Amino acid sequence: xxxxxxxxxxxxxxxxxxxxxxxxxxxxxxxxxxxxxxxxxxxxxxxxxxxxxxxxxxxxxxxxxxxxxxxxxxxxxxxxxxxxxxxxxxxxxxxxxxxxxxxxxxxxxxxxxxxxxxxxxxxxxxxxxxxxxxxxxxxxxxxxxxxxxxxxxxxxxxxxxxxxxxxxxxxxxxxxxxxxxxxxxxxxxxxxxxxxxxxxxxxxxxxxxxxxxxxxxxxxxxxxxxxxxxxxxxxxxxxxxxxxxxxxxxxxxxxxxxxxxxxxxxxxxxxxxxxxxxxxxxxxxxxxxxxxxxxxxxxxxxxxxxxxxxxxxxxxxxxxxxxxxxxxxxxxxxxxxxxxxxxxxxxxxxxxxxxxxxxxxxxxxxxxxxxxxxxxxxxxxxxxxxxxxxxxxxxxxxxxxxxxxxxxxxxxxxxxxxxxxxxxxxx
Amino acid sequence: xxxxxxxxxxxxxxxxxxxxxxxxxxxxxxxxxxxxxxxxxxxxxxxxxxxxxxxxxxxxxxxxxxxxxxxxxxxxxxxxxxxxxxxxxxxxxxxxxxxxxxxxxxxxxxxxxxxxxxxxxxxxxxxxxx
Ligand SMILES: Cc1cc2nc3c(=O)[nH]c(=O)nc-3n(C[C@H](O)[C@H](O)[C@H](O)COP(=O)(O)OP(=O)(O)OC[C@H]3O[C@@H](n4cnc5c(N)ncnc54)[C@H](O)[C@@H]3O)c2cc1C
Ligand code: SF4
Numbered sequence: 170x171x172x173x174x175x176x177x178x179x180x181x182x183x184x185x186x187x188x189x190x191x192x193x194x195x196x197x198x199x200x201x202x203x204x205x206x207x208x209x210x211x212x213x214x215x216x217x218x219x220x221x222x223x224x225x226x227x228x229x230x231x232x233x234x235x236x237x238x239x240x241x242x243x244x245x246x247x248x249x250x251x252x253x254x255x256x257x258x259x260x261x262x263x264x265x266x267x268x269x270x271x272x273x274x275x276x277x278x279x280x281x282x283x284x285x286x287x288x289x290x291x292x293x294x295x296x297x298x299x300x301x302x303x304x305x306x307x308x309x310x311x312x313x314x315x316x317x318x319x320x321x322x323x324x325x326x327x328x329x330x331x332x333x334x335x336x337x338x339x340x341x342x343x344x345x346x347x348x349x350x351x352x353x354x355x356x357x358x359x360x361x362x363x364x365x366x367x368x369x370x371x372x373x374x375x376x377x378x379x380x381x382x383x384x385x386x387x388x389x390x391x392x393x394x395x396x397x398x399x400x401x402x403x404x405x406x407x408x409x410x411x412x413x414x415x416x417x418x419x420x421x422x423x424x425x426x427x428x429x430x431x432x433x434x435x436x437x438x439x440x441x442x443x444x445x446x447x448x449x450x451x452x453x454x455x456x457x458x459x460x461x462x463x464x465x466x467x468x469x470x471x472x473x474x475x476x477x478x479x480x481x482x483x484x485x486x487x488x489x490x491x492x493x494x495x496x497x498x499x500x501x502x503x504x505x506x507x508x509x510x511x512x513x514x515x516x517x518x519x520x521x522x523x524x525x526x527x528x529x530x531x532x533x534x535x536x537x538x539x540x541x542x543x544x545x546x547x548x549x550x551x552x553x554x555x556x557x558x559x560x561x562x563x564x565x566x567x568x569x570x571x572x573x574x575x576x577x578x579x580x581x582x583x584x585x586x587x588x589x590x591x592x593x594x595x596x
Numbered sequence: 597x598x599x600x601x602x603x604x605x606x607x608x609x610x611x612x613x614x615x616x617x618x619x620x621x622x623x624x625x626x627x628x629x630x631x632x633x634x635x636x637x638x639x640x641x642x643x644x645x646x647x648x649x650x651x652x653x654x655x656x657x658x659x660x661x662x663x664x665x666x667x668x669x670x671x672x673x674x675x676x677x678x679x680x681x682x683x684x685x686x687x688x689x690x691x692x693x694x695x696x697x698x699x700x701x702x703x704x705x706x707x708x709x710x711x712x713x714x715x716x717x718x719x720x721x722x723x724x725x726x
Contacts, residue, residue, distance in 0.1 A: 208665075218670035218718060219656045232656055232672050234719035238700055319658055322667040347657055347686050367612040371653060374610070375679065561615050 175202045175251070176493040177486070178267055178281035180258045180434065183212020184475050185466025186287035187240035188482025189489070190250050193285075196490035201250045202279060204269050206257035210244065211237035212289055213467075214475065216316045219340055221367075225476035236475060253277060261434050265461060282493035283461050285485050286435055286449070290428040290467040302389030305396075311341045311425035324348055326421020330398050331355045332386050334362040334369075335565065336473060338425030343372035345423075353417050354379045356386055356400055358407060361539055363565035365473075386422070387414060395422055428471045435464070446470040446514045452521045453530040453574075454488035454497065455481060463489045470516050470533070473565060477533065498523060504549075504581055506532065511588030513537045513564065520584070524574035531571050534586060536562040542591045547572055549581035562588060604630055607648050611640040622648045652676035656718070659689055659704060664696030664721040671704050672718045677711055685709060696723035 176198040179186045182205030190201050209215065214222070217233030224230060227239070244250050256271040265284050269277040292310040309317075309325050311333070317323040327350050331338045334357035342352045355373060360383045362369050373380055381400060387409060388399040402413035430448040432440075441450045441458040448469040449457040456463050465485035466478045491497040500521035508515045516533045524530075532547070540562045547555040547570060554572045562568060568588075577584070604625035611618045620634025622644050629648065635641045646652070654676050658668040677685060685708055692705055698717045705715040 215719070218658065218672075220654050220672060230654070232670060232718040234670055235672075235700065238719055319670060320666055320668060322658075322660075347682075365612075366610055366615075366617040370610050370612055375653070375682075561617065563615070566615060 172266075173202075173279040175200045175279060175281045177201045177283050177285065177489045178265070178279060179203045179285045179287055179486075180261070180267070181205065181212065181287035181289055181466070181468070182207070182210040182252065182254070183287060183289050183466060184214060184237065184240065184478045185289070185468070185482040185485075186210075186212070186285070187237075187244055188479040189285050189287055189463075189465055189486035190244055191240070191247070192483040192486030193490040193493075194247055194249050194486075196487040197494055197496075198486075198490035199249060202281070203244070203250065203252045204256045204258050204267070204277075205252070205254050208255055210241045210252065210254065213312070216312070216319050217340075218319045219344075222475050225474065226479060233475075240479075258434060261438060263438060263459065283463065283489035285489050286432075286457075286462065286464040286468050287466050287482065287485075288431040288434065288468045290430045290471055292424070293427040293429055294424065300386055300389055303392050305389065305391040305394050307391070307395035307421045308389065309421070309423055311337045311423045314421075314423050315341055315344065318344055318348060324350060325423070326350060326395075326419070328419045329353060329421045329423060330386075330400075330417050330419040331423045331425060333357065333425030333427070334364055334380060334382075335425055335427070336364040336368050338423070339364040339368040339372040341423055341425065342378050343376065346376045346378070350421075352376070352378045353419055354381055354400070356381045356384045358385045358403060359383070361563075363563075365565070385409070389422060390416075395420055398422055428467065430468045430471065432468060435462075435468075438462070443470075443514070443518055445508075446516060448516075450518045451516065452500070452503065452519050453484075453517050453524075453528075454521065455485035455517070456488060456492070456497075456500075456521070461492055463492075470514060470535075473567060477567060477569075480531075498525070502579055504577060505583045507583050507585050508534065509585050509587045511537050511540065511543065512568075512586050515586050520574065520577065522577070522579055524577070526575075528574045529571045530574055531569060532586065534568040534570070534588075536564050536568060536588055539563045540588065540590060543588050544591055545570060546587050546589070547584060548587075549577060549584050551576070551578060551581055554584070558591065559588070609644045609647050611635060611643055613639050613643050616640075620644055624648055651679040653679050653682055655682055655685055655715070657686055657689055660693040661698070661721060662693060662695050663723050664698070665724055666721050669694055669698055669704070669721055670718045671715050673708070674714045674716055677708075677713055681709065681711060685711075685715075689715065696721050 214233035214237040222236040397418040402410040463485040465481040623631040655673040661669040
């Protein structure tokens with residue numbers, strides 16, 4: 170087997186990987202490779218057949234496959250990009266040798282000057298949230314069910330209960346209803362839905378599907394097949410309210426209880442991970458703590474808008490191409506970006522110095538809890554970088570703010586991001 | 597018109613136009629909006645009016661696909677459809693079968709149910725080479 174050499178190797182062919190490949194080429198990479206374990210490019214978008222993608226990037230509402238298609242066609246048309254599908258990457262070494270297996274090619278070994286992780290994320294399973302009960306058939310994650318219904322032509326059940334009211338749970342409530350199933354209810358632990366209002370209205374209210382907020386599933390009934398679930402109310406501390414339990418019969422339980430960035434490869438290489446995002450710690454170039462390794466998309470932090478995923482892919486692709494050509498500025502120093510009161514996560518987690526003149530860095534943040542009328546503040550030891558009033562902030566919608574790096578001096582210790590109610594001094 | 601229809605009815609509407617997510621109430625009598633409270637801006641009031649008088653939705657679903665690399669073809673309505681016709685449209689599309697190959701934008705069901713809206717393929721699917 171001949172070992173092949175590339176300027177930039179990208180692991181994962183979802184929207185992050187596709188954008189990274191195109192932008193790496195634009196920034197001067199001659200040979201780029203995408204390794205994708207699925208039978209086709211496009212990632213999770215191929216199963217998200219609903220519309221609502223691309224409003225920022227293309228100013229129109231595309232379906233998931235429609236959005237993916239635009240990038241796939243550009244990638245396929247570029248002869249400087251090699252694509253391996255059905256190629257599962259098993260190992261990546263620090264010297265940037267990559268091993269993958271494919272049913273048609275067997276073992277693939279290749280080597281690159283820069284590597285981009287774009288593996289996306291996977292769904293939290295029942296095991297990860299520990300619901301008591303038996304282990305009957307009929308319990309699926311919502312995304313697995315989405316793939317079955319939208320791509321493979323199977324209906325996972327006819328009488329459905331959904332746990333979790335994030336966008337995926339909501340979208341699946343509508344999808345199952347349109348396919349003729351009865352959705353009994355969506356059960357949500359938090360006192361609010363993490364999904365877009367648009368999805369609450371168009372996926373639940375349109376079909377009169379009940380949404381039980383501040384409720385959880387306490388037991389899964391049925392030995393062979395799910396026969397029903399017990400649902401109970403929870404109090405402000407998320408403890409079950411005694412006596413509030415009720416029973417919902419169903420033959421299928423869909424779990425939409427969160428996504429976890431897919432970082433086995435990065436972890437095996439001792440790349441530093443952020444305990445809250447579960448993704449690698451990155452700087453403004455999306456470079457990880459190991460030089461020459463970059464990351465973009467859901468592997469870094471779970472995104473809700475694919476437009477931002479593509480934007481992050483652009484950054485990682487450009488940076489990796491510059492690195493491969495020895496043009497990326499060598500970092501002399503890091504300034505950490507820290508999420509404090511009101512903010513749960515922030516990406517990038519650090520900024521490498523020196524920065525280019527006039528360089529702007531976009532920060533992506535998630536609020537700790539929903540707030541109306543709050544103030545976002547970004548400060549360094551030297552003073553305020555950003556102060557902005559937010560009429561509403563929800564954990565489900567990423568907060569985006571640009572900071573200009575001119576104001577960051579090498580002696581700034583760290584950059585601190587907070588989100589405070591306006592009544593609390595933020596006014 | 598019956599007595600019932602002449603009585604104004606109140607409908608709760610959650611605005612989806614911007615992240616403020618205002619929830620307001622709209623009173624309608626004889627198909628006309630007579631009173632509206634709770635919306636903070638003109639765009640929201642316009643949305644609420646269309647939402648109670650003529651609500652529309654884009655429909656996305658799948659149809660059966662023969663001879664393709666996938667068993668199902670995702671489809672989308674080119675324009676929004678009247679909300680109360682969605683169920684009928686889905687039922688109609690349930691019996692549609694198409695043959696691969698298909699290109700994104702191919703019309704799968706033209707002028708569905710005479711509503712003036714085409715249902716088109718939302719992706720390319722190649723045929724399986726045998
Ligand atoms: C169910 C669902 C609904 C959504 N709805 C919307 C919406 O309505 N609007 C919107 O804007 N956004 C939506 N999103 C968000 C958006 O689609 C995702 O954030 C985006 O697809 C993430 O892109 P990605 O490239 O990071 O990951 P993915 O799309 O997950 O791509 C990762 C790719 O990496 C591959 N891979 C992983 N590990 C390996 C390996 N070891 N070797 C080779 N290949 C590997 C995977 O097969 C996959 O193809 C939705 C997401 C989900 C999950
Ligand atoms: S009424 Fe206006 S402010 Fe309120 S959600 Fe609608 S568009 Fe936004």
